[in-house]
């Protein structure tokens with residue numbers, strides 16, 4: 154059997170690593186890795202390949218940035234001849250980025266089986282580009298690997314037959330479990346005992362001048378109480394420059410490699426973010442997380458984990474943070490099947506096909 158994996162953006166990489174590694178135990182399975190090149194900066198891609206020990210991709214399509222239509226179309230046009238030439242039996246796509254939906258569309262038209270890793274997540278907010286990618290990819294996929302029971306329920310409601318759905322757990326947590334001991338040895342130097350780790354890149358938060366200014370204002374405010382550590386996504390960096398926002402009072406860092414970022418998360422007093430994956434990682438690490446969104450496609454991080462949705466309201470953010478600084482953070486539990494073995498479960502399903 155020939156399995157072809159497609160990755161494109163940073164959050165795909167921690168998801169593909171455990172699946173590639175688990176499938177290597179089955180000598181009859183041949184694997185191919187395609188990088189669309191949606192993310193291309195070294196610190197958004199190459200360093201993750203090294204740290205997560207992902208083999209170099211068989212092909213890097215180098216599509217780069219563009220509008221949603223342009224980027225999705227470029228991935229589709231570039232990926233179709235690769236699939237026709239390589240003739241995989243199954244194509245695995247990961248998460249909810251433009252590369253995920255583009256590859257799924259190409260394969261379903263060519264009648265090649267698609268497996269979606271991290272299926273079934275829903276924010277119920279169609280203004281998020283990722284929600285469109287999730288909905289379409291799940292309708293097209295033949296095998297849907299979900300991280301939690303809410304994913305199964307969402308898919309059932311959308312008419313996906315139960316026989317296609319496999320609840321395997323959270324592959325992103327597999328990478329975390331594997332590399333946490335290494336991250337623990339790399340305790341960040343030069344930081345106070347208490348600090349808030351921030352990430353910000355959602356279009357809804359960074360693409361509008363006023364919204365971005367308001368959020369950065371909150372962060373400046375926070376910084377006067379407790380140090381803010383903020384590795385900045387290239388999209389956000391670009392918007393800050395475009396809008397001419399003065400950030401000289403904030404300590405902005407370049408995007409960090411996986412292990413360094415994991416170490417910063419593990420030791421943080423709290424994390425303030427609009428990322429999806431970080432809501433999950435903080436839940437696993439039992440670190441308080443305040444999410445700058447009014448919804449989440451990962452509700453289990455709120456119902457069971459340490460995550461609180463603070464929306465875009467500065468008052469709610471401040472109140473959430475005060476509780477944490479007073480030593481009364483929300484207590485959480487690790488969700489079922491977030492145990493470091495999700496990749497193994499996916500490999501078992503694929504091997505039995």
Ligand code: UD1
Nearest residue numbers: 162163164191192193194197218219250251282283387388
């Ligand atoms: C993408 C995903 C998002 C994911 C995020 C993680 C989609 C729709 N969005 O968002 O779900 O959470 O990745 O990082 O697929 N850029 C660079 N260098 C890079 C990559 C991007 O400079 O290596 C800049 C470019 O200005 C680009 C912008 O970031 O135009 C946006 O990149 P894009 O891949 O379109 O979306 P992300 O915001 O990274």
